[in-house]
Amino acid sequence: MSRLQLVRLIFLLLAAVVRADTVTYDWQADWISATPDGVTRPVIGINGEWPCPSIEASVGDEVVVRLTNNLGNQTTGLHFHGMRQIQTNFMDGASVVTQCPLGPGDTITYRFTVDVPGTYWYHSHNMGQYVDGLRGALLVYDPDDPYSEDYDEEEVVTLSDWYHEQTIYLSRFLLSPQNEPPAPPGIDSILVNDVRRNPHFHVDKNKTYRLRFINLSAAASFMLNFEEVDAQVIAIDGYNVRRARASMVRIAPAQRYDILVCFTDTYSDNIPFLIALDGNPDYTNPELRPRWPLNLTGQFISDPDAPLRRNRDVTVWRPMDDSRLEPFGDYRPLSHPNRLIQLEAEFCQDQYNIPRACFNHIPYVLQKVPTLYTAATVGEHNTNPVVYGAVNPFILSQGDIVDIVVNNHDDRNHPFHLHGHHFEVLDRPCARSGVWPGPNATHINEYPPLRDTVDVMAHSYVVIRFLADNPGVHLFHCHIEWHVEMGLTATLILGPEKLRGLDIPQDHLDSCRRIGMPTAGNAGGDLENPLHTWNMNDKPPRFHAG
Ligand SMILES: [Cu+2]
Numbered sequence: 001m002s003r004l005q006l007v008r009l010i011f012l013l014l015a016a017v018v019r020a021d022t023v024t025y026d027w028q029a030d031w032i033s034a035t036p037d038g039v040t041r042p043v044i045g046i047n048g049e050w051p052c053p054s055i056e057a058s059v060g061d062e063v064v065v066r067l068t069n070n071l072g073n074q075t076t077g078l079h080f081h082g083m084r085q086i087q088t089n090f091m092d093g094a095s096v097v098t099q100c101p102l103g104p105g106d107t108i109t110y111r112f113t114v115d116v117p118g119t120y121w122y123h124s125h126n127m128g129q130y131v132d133g134l135r136g137a138l139l140v141y142d143p144d145d146p147y148s149e150d151y152d153e154e155e156v157v158t159l160s161d162w163y164h165e166q167t168i169y170l171s172r173f174l175l176s177p178q179n180e181p182p183a184p185p186g187i188d189s190i191l192v193n194d195v196r197r198n199p200h201f202h203v204d205k206n207k208t209y210r211l212r213f214i215n216l217s218a219a220a221s222f223m224l225n226f227e228e229v230d231a232q233v234i235a236i237d238g239y240n241v242r243r244a245r246a247s248m249v250r251i252a253p254a255q256r257y258d259i260l261v262c263f264t265d266t267y268s269d270n271i272p273f274l275i276a277l278d279g280n281p282d283y284t285n286p287e288l289r290p291r292w293p294l295n296l297t298g299q300f301i302s303d304p305d306a307p308l309r310r311n312r313d314v315t316v317w318r319p320m321d322d323s324r325l326e327p328f329g330d331y332r333p334l335s336h337p338n339r340l341i342q343l344e345a346e347f348c349q350d351q352y353n354i355p356r357a358c359f360n361h362i363p364y365v366l367q368k369v370p371t372l373y374t375a376a377t378v379g380e381h382n383t384n385p386v387v388y389g390a391v392n393p394f395i396l397s398q399g400d401i402v403d404i405v406v407n408n409h410d411d412r413n414h415p416f417h418l419h420g421h422h423f424e425v426l427d428r429p430c431a432r433s434g435v436w437p438g439p440n441a442t443h444i445n446e447y448p449p450l451r452d453t454v455d456v457m458a459h460s461y462v463v464i465r466f467l468a469d470n471p472g473v474h475l476f477h478c479h480i481e482w483h484v485e486m487g488l489t490a491t492l493i494l495g496p497e498k499l500r501g502l503d504i505p506q507d508h509l510d511s512c513r514r515i516g517m518p519t520a521g522n523a524g525g526d527l528e529n530p531l532h533t534w535n536m537n538d539k540p541p542r543f544h545a546g
Contacts, residue, residue: 022064027068032049041164054137055122065110074168076134077126078110080110084470086113089472094125094475096371099370103511109505114140121214127167136158139156154209157193208263210258213251228311236325238422238452241326249320252413270300271299279292279293324445327448331447339396359488359489360392364390364477367388368536369521375388376502377519389536391490398494404465413431418475421452448465
């Protein structure tokens with residue numbers, strides 16, 4: 001290295017150190033009353049307000065969220081969806097996975113570096129609770145954003161299904177033998193930026209806008225129709241893609257799409273676009289006569305005095321194929337996978353005739369000790385899946401290149417999310433393609449896009465690939481929140497050797513003690529005999545307590 005190169009390197013390192021900021025939020029989660037769609041109901045707000053505020057930071061910043069649970073009647077927690085949590089896996093926020101549920105009256109601090117730029121969100125990862133409103137945008141700005149010159153202004157647009165009853169009651173019925181034939185709760189409403197109203201965006205001609213769409217739904221995907229404007233996708237789930245025209249887009253729960261919308265002088269003054277809830281079992285199957293009963297018409301308004309037009313009726317939805325988007329820049333795809341995890345996803349029933357959702361015939365069951373705390377405390381036994389109990393555990397080595405195959409045996413789409421990583425979408429064929437034909441399948445994307453949530457079509461499959469470079473305990477689950485409650489979750493224990501003796505923040509451990517949860521030992525809390533399974537939760541509970 002020449003002297004000049006060395007000076008440059010030191011300067012760059014210093015710049016990186018100086019630029020990093022700490023962004024602090026002091027948040028009290030509380031029940032408050034809200035009326036987003038004409039019906040007043042209790043929602044979970046932050047510091048007395050709902051919709052919940054956004055978290056905003058620049059890449060490299062440290063984010064600190066001091067969370068106090070003022071709910072009184074429920075535990076809580078926060079997950080930062082899409083954040084990798086490198087070396088801070090204990091800040092991932094998933095209840096009974098990387099922390100204990102935060103008890104009423106208690107406070108813990110989340111502290112982590114935002115290492116990936118883009119559009120993300122945060123939400124409770126505890127007892128289906130984000131559906132009651134505890135969710136918001138998490139925006140990580142990038143000083144080196146390659147698209148920064150291509151737009152003038154930006155706006156966050158959240159989409160959500162909405163329910164008039166609280167999640168705890170909806171879940172109790174969902175997880176009861178009376179839910180026959182098994183069905184998810186009915187959706188009462190749709191919200192855009194947490195209100196049911198046709199959204200109006202005031203725009204200037206000759207300007208380009210970056211719209212950051214985030215689907216906060218419990219269950220529903222959204223269809224967007226931008227046929228009348230020049231709309232192009234530039235990022236999915238925080239990761240930049242090569243620009244692609246996006247006249248119709250389908251956004252599954254937990255997914256994000258950053259879309260550039262450009263207005264020229266040749267456009268009419270006000271332009272409609274359609275936002276429709278997709279509650280169809282399989283919208284690709286015309287025999288099911290798919291319908292989109294809940295929808296809103298957005299307007300891009302450049303002249304408030306000019307008339308508003310209706311969107312044309314969309315009779316057939318043909319959303320762009322997101323699995324065929326290409327990563328931006330010179331991304332080098334992973335090759336030579338050395339691990340394969342194959343998951344058969346389907347609905348199942350437990351011994352009480354309660355509907356569940358299973359991977360390989362087994363529903364995920366919450367344990368007595370958070371899985372990460374087990375990995376940290378059972379010593380050499382932590383490479384043995386037995387110690388983790390019925391959490392669908394898979395042990396991975398650091399450096400593994402892992403292929404996950406999900407065969408979706410259900411007649412609905414399911415959006416699968418991996419914590420702590422973005423993954424390549426190698427193969428995501430259309431509905432009714434059947435099960436994965438094996439490693440010689442021909443559709444493999446040679447230049448696959450990266451996502452953290454992939455929508456798997458009805459009676460079809462997906463193949464994703466990722467580099468297991470982030471030691472910790474990472475969930476892989478369907479992001480339909482009702483299916484999480486039903487058990488459609490697997491647990492990846494990545495690099496267990498690195499997790500032995502892990503230093504868990506003291507306030508997190510103290511919060512466990514205060515709600516009476518053990519912080520050491522196997523899934524059943526047995527520290528002396530980690531291979532003894534007698535005290536673990538081997539079956540889901542008969543009565544849903546939340
Ligand atoms: Cu699902």
